[in-house]
Amino acid sequence: MEILKLHGPEIEAHWQELAELRIRVFRDYPYLYEGTLDYEREYLKTYWSSAGSRVILLRDAGRAVGASTCLPLADEGPEFRAPFDRPQDYFYLGESVLLPEYRGQRWGHFFFDEREARACDLGFATTCFCAVERAPREGHRSLEPFWRSRGYTHHPELRCSFAWKDVGADEETKKQLSFWLKTLP
Numbered sequence: 001m002e003i004l005k006l007h008g009p010e011i012e013a014h015w016q017e018l019a020e021l022r023i024r025v026f027r028d029y030p031y032l033y034e035g036t037l038d039y040e041r042e043y044l045k046t047y048w049s050s051a052g053s054r055v056i057l058l059r060d061a062g063r064a065v066g067a068s069t070c071l072p073l074a075d076e077g078p079e080f081r082a083p084f085d086r087p088q089d090y091f092y093l094g095e096s097v098l099l100p101e102y103r104g105q106r107w108g109h110f111f112f113d114e115r116e117a118r119a120c121d122l123g124f125a126t127t128c129f130c131a132v133e134r135a136p137r138e139g140h141r142s143l144e145p146f147w148r149s150r151g152y153t154h155h156p157e158l159r160c161s162f163a164w165k166d167v168g169a170d171e172e173t174k175k176q177l178s179f180w181l182k183t184l185p
Helices: 008-026 037-048 107-121 144-149
Strands: 002-006 054-060 063-072 090-098 126-132 153-165 172-183
Touching (some): 008 037, 008 063, 054 107
Antiparallel strands (some): 054 063
């Protein structure tokens, strides 16, 4: 396995493999995301434009199999900052995406450890992330127990809306997301 830890402008050189991985993983429930490379390039610009960002890219035999993103919340888009009075006080954990055959091998813990370490290195005391709110689906394993085991607390009062195109849809629709927070030691 190869692990790349990228930040700021270094991320741009890897945007397409990140985009393709995100599109593949987020196509599944609960995101049901019908991604495009154009949309992804615009989304990922936020990360390579932030001096405080970090992308952890996991490769197996040269193929991207997992990735995780983070940056100061103040550098994130207005939709994500909106629920917070002082976004500059929070470090935002973007997403962790992992191909199904690599799950259950502690990569999720690794991604959280790396992003929380980045937050500490930059002097942040609180990390946060948000998750889409969808009706439960039979056979889908919720990540909420994992997030709680990592010390995160759900704050459903902190919500934002973000639009994307669902698989098979003709146009984007807004989705509701709620935040999870953790105070770092």
